[in-house]
Amino acid sequence: MSRPSDHIDAGREGFESRDRVKKSSSTTNPVLSVLRVLWRQLTSMRVALILLLLLAIAAVPGSLVPQHQSDPNGVTKFFDENPQLAEFYDKIQLFDVYSSVWFTAIYLLLFVSLVGCILPRIAHHWRALRSAPPATPARLDRLAAYSTLKVSGEELPDRGQIIARAEDLLNKRGYRTVIIDRGERGLSVSAERGYLRETGNLIFHIAMLGVIVAIGIGSGFSWHGQRVLVEGQTFQNGLVSYSSFTPGRFFDPSQLAPYSVKLDSFTVNYEEQNQHAIGQPTLFDANVTVQEPGQEARQQSVRVNEPLRVAGTDMYLLANGYAPEITVKDPSGKEVFRDRVIFIPQDKNLTGLGVVKVPDGLEQQIGMLGFFYPSATKLESGAYTSNHPDLKDPLLTLNVYEGDLGLDSGVPQSVYKLDTDTMTEIAGRKSEHKPLQLRPGETVELPGGRGTVTLGDIPRYASFDIHHDPTQMPVMVSAIFVIGGLLMSLLVPRRRLWVRAVPSGSGLLLEYAGLARGEDPRLVQAVNQLLDDHAANLVGSSHTFRPRPRVDDTKAMEP
Numbered sequence: 001m002s003r004p005s006d007h008i009d010a011g012r013e014g015f016e017s018r019d020r021v022k023k024s025s026s027t028t029n030p031v032l033s034v035l036r037v038l039w040r041q042l043t044s045m046r047v048a049l050i051l052l053l054l055l056a057i058a059a060v061p062g063s064l065v066p067q068h069q070s071d072p073n074g075v076t077k078f079f080d081e082n083p084q085l086a087e088f089y090d091k092i093q094l095f096d097v098y099s100s101v102w103f104t105a106i107y108l109l110l111f112v113s114l115v116g117c118i119l120p121r122i123a124h125h126w127r128a129l130r131s132a133p134p135a136t137p138a139r140l141d142r143l144a145a146y147s148t149l150k151v152s153g154e155e156l157p158d159r160g161q162i163i164a165r166a167e168d169l170l171n172k173r174g175y176r177t178v179i180i181d182r183g184e185r186g187l188s189v190s191a192e193r194g195y196l197r198e199t200g201n202l203i204f205h206i207a208m209l210g211v212i213v214a215i216g217i218g219s220g221f222s223w224h225g226q227r228v229l230v231e232g233q234t235f236q237n238g239l240v241s242y243s244s245f246t247p248g249r250f251f252d253p254s255q256l257a258p259y260s261v262k263l264d265s266f267t268v269n270y271e272e273q274n275q276h277a278i279g280q281p282t283l284f285d286a287n288v289t290v291q292e293p294g295q296e297a298r299q300q301s302v303r304v305n306e307p308l309r310v311a312g313t314d315m316y317l318l319a320n321g322y323a324p325e326i327t328v329k330d331p332s333g334k335e336v337f338r339d340r341v342i343f344i345p346q347d348k349n350l351t352g353l354g355v356v357k358v359p360d361g362l363e364q365q366i367g368m369l370g371f372f373y374p375s376a377t378k379l380e381s382g383a384y385t386s387n388h389p390d391l392k393d394p395l396l397t398l399n400v401y402e403g404d405l406g407l408d409s410g411v412p413q414s415v416y417k418l419d420t421d422t423m424t425e426i427a428g429r430k431s432e433h434k435p436l437q438l439r440p441g442e443t444v445e446l447p448g449g450r451g452t453v454t455l456g457d458i459p460r461y462a463s464f465d466i467h468h469d470p471t472q473m474p475v476m477v478s479a480i481f482v483i484g485g486l487l488m489s490l491l492v493p494r495r496r497l498w499v500r501a502v503p504s505g506s507g508l509l510l511e512y513a514g515l516a517r518g519e520d521p522r523l524v525q526a527v528n529q530l531l532d533d534h535a536a537n538l539v540g541s542s543h544t545f546r547p548r549p550r551v552d553d554t555k556a557m558e559p
Contacts (some may be wrong), residue, residue, distance in 0.1 A: 200488025
């Protein structure tokens with residue numbers, strides 16, 4: 001990448017006619033020489049771009065391989081399905097990409113590279129902004145855009161006034177100017193504009209640095225968790241209330257703002273008119289009541305892509321399903337279990353899989369593996385399926401197991417799984433008793449007089465993902481500056497113009513010249529427009545010689 005002429009590393013390339021690069025004195029310490037070379041390479045723009053590309057490539061495995069922080073269940077499943085490959089991935093930290101040694105190393109190198117590149121450029125740019133425009137070149141006719149005007153006449157102002165008028169025109173166009181008097185060799189005005197180009201370049205890189213810092217530090221204070229709420233349930237924002245919780249490295253429980261959210265109702269509308277889309281959901285609407293300390297309770301609605309924003313957190317709607325109320329009683333009629341059991345959808349028609357565990361109250365522990373069909377339809381094989389996600393003909397089937405549930409082993413267990421290896425099936429396809437079948441309000445007996453099971457109401461549930469991300473605002477602001485700085489560096493032309501008045505016979509020869517850094521297709525037009533406007537201000541002038549610039553527009557774009 002070429003450097004602007006006012007860059008600290010710029011040499012003869014650009015506007016300056018003198019060499020800005022001074023050769024450093026030789027050193028006798030080879031270690032310092034090597035370190036100096038490495039530092040200059042690290043802080044070069046080319047290496048910064050390479051590191052940025054490496055960082056983007058290094059982030060790819062994070063979206064392809066399950067991560068411990070975002071998908072711990074996926075990591076466990078990967079270990080179960082690919083144990084040898086999983087061990088290799090674990091050794092090279094592919095399950096923790098964004099906190100791995102190699103990703104952090106690239107991240108820090110990019111940070112150091114940008115800082116080492118930006119700071120010297122800021123200092124040099126500041127000095128360039130405060131310095132005067134460069135002296136007028138001795139041979140203006142060698143520049144990319146050049147034109148002349150011969151003026152004469154009795155009422156012609158002196159060349160000081162002529163150059164002053166040229167300076168006034170340039171000032172109105174936003175140029176910085178300085179008048180240079182070289183006696184008989186000519187009086188001239190030197191003008192320059194376009195320092196916003198380098199300013200935009202610096203803003204772009206500083207904003208990129210802001211993105212890196214915001215993500216690197218701010219993400220440590222972020223956290224997210226999941227919670228399933230059945231209609232009528234209330235969620236209190238505390239660690240014990242989350243079904244799963246993933247904190248950032250700098251997380252502290254005091255970050256959790258005290259508020260509560262109650263799921264009043266969950267509404268789903270389905271397509272019933274279009275025969276090609278019967279049963280397709282058209283609306284998911286979680287109606288909630290939000291209560292914050294010292295404020296009145298307010299009604300809110302959470303929809304897909306319309307999160308609930310409360311106390312610095314965003315509450316997203318993830319999934320939904322049914323949570324049938326199941327009651328188990330012992331042979332004497334005493335209630336030993338009552339709960340709204342979450343049934344996880346297995347297909348688009350919300351056929352659900354759920355687990356009921358009854359550890360106490362019966363002679364032996366009971367576990368039930370159930371399937372819930374919102375709109376049950378019996379197949380030719382005798383199995384059931386659901387042909388619609390709405391509650392048109394709900395049916396619950398239960399396979400019943402007896403034995404040790406393993407709850408006293410000290411090993412945490414999922415409420416959505418039932419380990420039947422050490423249990424005996426007492427109702428199911430492998431048992432002499434068929435699976436239990438219940439519809440709302442029905443009660444059936446457990447095999448062997450062990451008690452009864454009742455299916456009550458069938459409310460809906462909603463799964464929420466709750467985020468706290470303090471990086472959103474800094475990253476958004478930095479991104480705005482990235483785009484703004486990039487546009488400035490691309491659209492603002494860096495240009496220098498000169499006007500010189502040289503005595504010629506009975507009149508003056510006015511020379512107009514321009515030079516641009518990089519591509520500037522309007523340079524020739526700018527020089528000619530300056531000539532036209534300047535000539536219009538001169539009294540008694542006559543155009544005795546005005547050729548077009550000595551190069552065409554295409555060549556004029558080259559410095």
